[in-house]
Amino acid sequence: MRGAGNDEDDAAVSVRGLSVGYGKHVVQRDLDFDIARGSIFVIMGPSGCGKSTVLRALIGLLEPLAGEVLFGAENFWDASPEQQDHLRRRFGVMYQGGALWSSMTVAENVGLPLSEHTSLDAATIRRLAELKLALVGLKGFEDFYPAEISGGMNKRVGVARALALDPAVVFFDEPSAGLDPLSSRRLDDTLLALRDGLGCTMVLVTHELDSIFAIADDAILLDPQAGTLIAQGNPRELREHSTDARVRRFLLRGAA
Amino acid sequence: MSETTPAAAALTTRTDDTRLVVCPAGAWTLAATLPASPAALHAPEPAGVTRIAFDCTGLTAWDSRFVVFVRELEERCAAAGVALERDDLPQGVRRLLELADAAPERAAESPGGHERAFLREVGLQVIAFVRSAGELIEFTGAAAVAFGRLLRGRARFRVLDMLRIMQDVGAEALPIVSLISILVGLILAYIGSLQLSQFGADEYVANLVAIAMAREMAAMMTGIIMAGRTGAAFAAQLGTMTANEEIDALRTAAIPPMEFLVLPRLLALVLMLPLLTVYANLMGIVGGAVVGLLLLDIEPLQYLVQTRGAVDLGDFATGLIKAAAYGVIVAVSGCLRGMQCGRSAAAVGAATTSAVVTGIVFIVVCSATLTVVYQVLGI
Numbered sequence A: 001m002r003g004a005g006n007d008e009d010d011a012a013v014s015v016r017g018l019s020v021g022y023g024k025h026v027v028q029r030d031l032d033f034d035i036a037r038g039s040i041f042v043i044m045g046p047s048g049c050g051k052s053t054v055l056r057a058l059i060g061l062l063e064p065l066a067g068e069v070l071f072g073a074e075n076f077w078d079a080s081p082e083q084q085d086h087l088r089r090r091f092g093v094m095y096q097g098g099a100l101w102s103s104m105t106v107a108e109n110v111g112l113p114l115s116e117h118t119s120l121d122a123a124t125i126r127r128l129a130e131l132k133l134a135l136v137g138l139k140g141f142e143d144f145y146p147a148e149i150s151g152g153m154n155k156r157v158g159v160a161r162a163l164a165l166d167p168a169v170v171f172f173d174e175p176s177a178g179l180d181p182l183s184s185r186r187l188d189d190t191l192l193a194l195r196d197g198l199g200c201t202m203v204l205v206t207h208e209l210d211s212i213f214a215i216a217d218d219a220i221l222l223d224p225q226a227g228t229l230i231a232q233g234n235p236r237e238l239r240e241h242s243t244d245a246r247v248r249r250f251l252l253r254g255a256a
Numbered sequence B: 001m002s003e004t005t006p007a008a009a010a011l012t013t014r015t016d017d018t019r020l021v022v023c024p025a026g027a028w029t030l031a032a033t034l035p036a037s038p039a040a041l042h043a044p045e046p047a048g049v050t051r052i053a054f055d056c057t058g059l060t061a062w063d064s065r066f067v068v069f070v071r072e073l074e075e076r077c078a079a080a081g082v083a084l085e086r087d088d089l090p091q092g093v094r095r096l097l098e099l100a101d102a103a104p105e106r107a108a109e110s111p112g113g114h115e116r117a118f119l120r121e122v123g124l125q126v127i128a129f130v131r132s133a134g135e136l137i138e139f140t141g142a143a144a145v146a147f148g149r150l151l152r153g154r155a156r157f158r159v160l161d162m163l164r165i166m167q168d169v170g171a172e173a174l175p176i177v178s179l180i181s182i183l184v185g186l187i188l189a190y191i192g193s194l195q196l197s198q199f200g201a202d203e204y205v206a207n208l209v210a211i212a213m214a215r216e217m218a219a220m221m222t223g224i225i226m227a228g229r230t231g232a233a234f235a236a237q238l239g240t241m242t243a244n245e246e247i248d249a250l251r252t253a254a255i256p257p258m259e260f261l262v263l264p265r266l267l268a269l270v271l272m273l274p275l276l277t278v279y280a281n282l283m284g285i286v287g288g289a290v291v292g293l294l295l296l297d298i299e300p301l302q303y304l305v306q307t308r309g310a311v312d313l314g315d316f317a318t319g320l321i322k323a324a325a326y327g328v329i330v331a332v333s334g335c336l337r338g339m340q341c342g343r344s345a346a347a348v349g350a351a352t353t354s355a356v357v358t359g360i361v362f363i364v365v366c367s368a369t370l371t372v373v374y375q376v377l378g379i
Ligand SMILES: Nc1ncnc2c1ncn2[C@@H]1O[C@H](COP(=O)(O)OP(=O)(O)O)[C@@H](O)[C@H]1O
Pocket: A022, A027, A045, A046, A047, A048, A049, A050, A051, A052, A053, A054
């Protein structure tokens, strides 16, 4: 635990001594970091280093082997099931492929969390879904089924759905993977604008350097050999000032 | 993110010459109950208002609920020809409104009719039935060609796959086939005995059960069980593979899915369904015997003699030919629907349902056809 009193207030999510893995196989251990409120935070690292595994522990899908995941002052993994559900409503998640519910239209996908967790009437939910879809550039696609729109659009609907409940924290797993450079750029711009508009905290898992340098305020770099994080800070500054050869190699595409 | 209840949302307006100033106050959030909008907002025009402005000094919290409110107001203003000034809205709200206004990168064309009128639906169903008969025959033909290649040793076919599928569709189906067949035997014998005992012809229950099982019921019940158990599994398996582009990957690797995936399943079912039917015959006759021995007091030996007198190998053969045909139908409808599957989880569900329905419908059609054929041939 850190001593500083207002540390807790500034951090949307705090991770303390987190170790994650599967059975006896520890993927990442002893992670300590704070995700500042309103920031765009990136978990980066080469493929297979355990980014998704760490993310699954943060969003409550995989119980960590040790450590705490704190939302404000509440430890997710110590909370009762009801408290966990309550915490889940305060964050949104966008999955790698969109993970849209294929039997529902795009607007129904975005509206489902609203109709399950608020007492709003159907017309208001529809208006909110239209707004969220317009925010990600999908005005007019409300009544399409996920199979009827492209992969990049599916991802954007995934973003809109993650934002449905106006969460305080939004998690993204590889948001720009599989997108062409232009769409990926557009998605980055959208995320920045959404963060500025909604004031939410965004946590991204990615290894796309262009995107990392464009939008990240803060980042951690996970290393598969070390099995823990080897650098923490603003990625542009890390690129310029880090003395660790592994960090420079990753951030300069091996050109260090 | 404090959990204290924020001030309730309120809405007032004041006129400032030709400007109407809207003053939202309190928390305008998803959890809030919004106030009814003041009359002035419903009819800005008659009051001589030409502009609407905001005063958000009283607004303590907002989220997309407030943005939706502003957007709705903006739409109404646009329709009434009144200008709306965004300048005094919170910075974040302005940013979101601009983002939402940005032209979508591609205009949506209509998603195509999802609404269905009754007559249209009936017509579509009829067309779908005729089409599925054609598809089934075409697919069977393609499978036969693949089988021809297999006989000439030129098919990409893995015997191990087939053996594994045979175990899955054969041995592992024994419990359910036993249960259903014994029950069918029991029911036939019981219903039959109610009628036959009126004529004092109790021992003919054995004949009834044996003939019914051998010629019709064993094959039919096993076919239907297999349609539900195995046809559905084939459709779900191949459907998921289609959805994941695994089938496309086979095609581009120059491995015909017809030989690699369909043929082992087809052969496994065509071999195992008649074998299961033999077993179902035995179980059905055992079920009939239970009623005969316990309820009707027929001697075991007499029941056996009566049964042997009722059916000959020809009767069993007619049933087994049907069983083989049902095997083709179940395998083909399962694989066909799987390979026609769309690219989503919902499509896999639809493919599975469709495989079972197609399987059962064509089992019944085939059973009727073969019965007539047997009649004509005098078998
Ligand atoms: N369900 C699982 N069971 C066991 N090991 C897993 C599982 N998922 C991932 N792993 C292992 O955990 C490690 C990290 O995987 P992952 O978190 O997916 O990496 P990344 O997202 O950084 O590419 C890999 O070595 C992988 O083999």
